[in-house]
Amino acid sequence: CFVTCPDYVAAKGMRIYGTPLAGDPFIVSGESGAVTLGALVSILRENCVGELRDYLHINQDSQILFINTEGNTDPVHFRQIIWEGANPVPREYWTDSPS
Numbered sequence: 001c002f003v004t005c006p007d008y009v010a011a012k013g014m015r016i017y018g019t020p021l022a023g024d025p026f027i028v029s030g031e032s033g034a035v036t037l038g039a040l041v042s043i044l045r046e047n048c049v050g051e052l053r054d055y056l057h058i059n060q061d062s063q064i065l066f067i068n069t070e071g072n073t074d075p076v077h078f079r080q081i082i083w084e085g086a087n088p089v090p091r092e093y094w095t096d097s098p099s
Contacts, residue, residue: 001055005039007031011087013038017068018082030078033070040064045095 013034017027029037043053044060058064072078080086 001052003039003052005035005042007087008089008093009038009042010035011038011081012041012089014078014081016041027068028072028078029068030070030073031081033068036066036068040066042093046093 010031011034013036014029014031016037017029017034020026040058043049043056043058053059077086
């Protein structure tokens, strides 16, 4: 199974790594390293990819290993994504917005 992702999915992964929940580690990651986390979050939370979620047999209880091979290789672009909000998730894909 191959998956392609738009830039906002990678940016979402970067933001999640950069703003961890209590007890989670802070991870500095570029787009290539963070796209897998962004993709997983999208697969778990977005209804439009339910078929893919079922095909992969993943759910909230799955244990998944990520290997991140990219840090902050482009500091300017990193700041644009993390600080300035470049590549935002389109509103129609927000999963926690009020109806």
